[in-house]
Amino acid sequence: MRKYENKQLFFTVGFIMVLLVSFACEGPLEMTPKSELAPANFLNTEKGINSVLFSAYSSIQFRNHHKINTAEWPSRHLLQRGGGQSRRATLYMNFTWDATENWWSNGFWDDCYEAIRDANIVLDNVENVETSESRKSLIAAEARFVRASAYFYLFDWFGPTPLVTSSNPETLEPSRSPEEEIKNFIESEYTAIADILPSERPDEEAGRGTKGAALGMLTKFYLNTKQWQKSAQTAKQIMDMGIYELHPDYFELFQEETTQNNNEFIFVHPTAKEAGLGTNVMASIFPPNYPTPGSHVNWAAHVKLADVFVNSFDPDDERLKLIVTEYEDLDGNHVQLLGNDESRPFKYWPNENSNGLHAGHYLPEVRFADILLSRAEALNEINGPSQESILLINRVRRRAGISDLELSDFSDKDQLNEHILQEREREFYYEAKRRQDEIRHGVFISDAQSRGKNAQPHHVLFPLPQSEMDANPNLEQNPGY
The missing domain is CATH 1.25.40.390 (Serine Threonine Protein Phosphatase 5, Tetratricopeptide repeat)
Structure with missing residues (x-):
């Protein structure tokens, strides 16, 4: 535990x-x-x-x-290969848990x-x-x-x-x-x-x-x-x-020092650069032979972003700056990641002051951008596309350096909802939001099935742990498990 x-x-x-x-x-x-x-x-x-x-x-x-x-x-958008996490990751990616x-x-x-x-x-x-x-x-x-x-x-x-x-x-x-x-x-x-x-x-x-x-x-x-x-x-x-x-700068927002003190993070999971207190998120992000700063650790497990997701960004989108698509390795070789489903989510940008595995980024649970997009989505569900919803979305897009949306771009609620889901994916990648978003929008299972996964309707919930079922005869397991 x-x-x-x-x-x-x-x-x-x-x-x-x-x-x-x-x-x-x-x-x-x-x-x-x-x-x-x-x-x-x-x-x-x-x-x-x-x-x-x-x-x-x-x-x-x-x-x-x-x-x-x-x-x-x-x-x-998230893939994983190699290392001790590989088997566990495969269960989640293939819906075989x-x-x-x-x-x-x-x-x-x-x-x-x-x-x-x-x-x-x-x-x-x-x-x-x-x-x-x-x-x-x-x-x-x-x-x-x-x-x-x-x-x-x-x-x-x-x-x-x-x-x-x-x-x-x-x-x-x-x-x-x-x-x-x-x-x-x-x-x-x-x-x-x-x-x-x-x-x-x-x-x-x-x-x-x-x-x-x-x-x-x-x-x-x-x-x-x-x-x-x-x-x-x-x-x-x-x-x-x-x-x-x-926060005015998306890239700066996820630097270690900024995560610890800014007016966008409403509720966070704090960390400290000590064993058992820090975050080891970046250890499975660095690609092979990457010139890691300071004493950062590079695991054999590699978490990656699919090309289809990275290519969905506007080329001018500031949020792309926290995705590494190519690099020079320790031997001086140029390594191309984009095009091979190998790009990396450097959301919690590494610095030289880490303590091995133990970095000090605070991980956001709720931030203000989420509140703006949540209100935009809720208003759209209530009354369909409105000028207020568009303005709320544009506040997030302007920080990303991309063009405003227009109300006339959307003919109905479903069309705007589809855009909000895409906007949330680009804004909140690697922040533990995607499963909730896809379930809420009703595409969690269908999208996975379209990718050839073993997704079934019951997978919108995880099963109760078998150990709990064995210890408590009054518990009923979720359907399908």
Whole structure:
């Protein structure tokens, strides 16, 4: 099970549990503990409750390539060859995964339910903490943000799963909750905490809940569940906050230093240049014999972009600058990547200050460009092409340095929707958005079938992990698996 922890924010739950077990001993060794970490008072202190809260945050901080690859390998544009990832990548690219051969998404299940467990511990104990009522309210809101986000991810990957809202559940073998119950829970949690969470946080608290993060996740939840009016309205709330804006330079936006401090990233997965804390995304991006800067590592596994995707860009599109289509290798040879399905997504541009595998790029979960395009899509679904939708899309296109669209370019809703899907692919490649987008637009299965893949309707959800099915007889597997 993977734990990636921000050194400034996160303690492992294992440390907490060891302390609790150690101080809970009875019998000949029983003694009255003097430490503030004693079970009787550990969760009564702000330090103690924050330790559990930060552990919850840690479980939903996806800092590596796993989440990106599982969302984009099934699409047309991301390919992978070679190295230890090859077999796993083939399952995702060919739609041949199953409940036992689904390692990364199985790990997501574990991560999310660890976050839910820790958030429930916080919520069940926060009223006992010796601090102000305002602090208690904020701690509880953050725990609810983490828990809602965990259920957001679970619903996206697996559909409705067991809804557990207490650290002392009535059963340890819960059934899957009804879909509407899960959807209502996610909506009500984000809505309730949005005005409790701070509008802004200092840089050292990146990755923690804010009003924008809650509303941003809610915007995307509404969009993916086709609640168009609510998605459009929530996106407008974020725009009206006056905090977020498009960073003027797309290439600069994904440089390490800029990812750590800009007004476009609304909710991020923070990293640090230390073992277990950094992101190793670039290790599987570099092509063979590439002159990697600094101490960057180049794995045998190679993630690539298909020519059909790279060639879909306008030649003047600034977003192409983060795609490497050719290079001079360490031996001085010119290597052509475009034309051979070998181009590379250098989205998180490497620099000389990495620590081997451990780079410090913050990975965006929600950014302002997504909010603009989400509102444009939702408005189009409600009323068809409108001048406002076109203007929202053009804001993103202008930053990319390409020409404006005109309302007259689109005769109906379907035509504009098709363009929005293409625009999102070019804007958000290698940001773990493509699977959601294709499912929402109804082309996830048909597009894969047109490429000769084994895609079937049930593949819009991943299977529940077989280990969970074996441990809990009350779980029902997703149809088709």
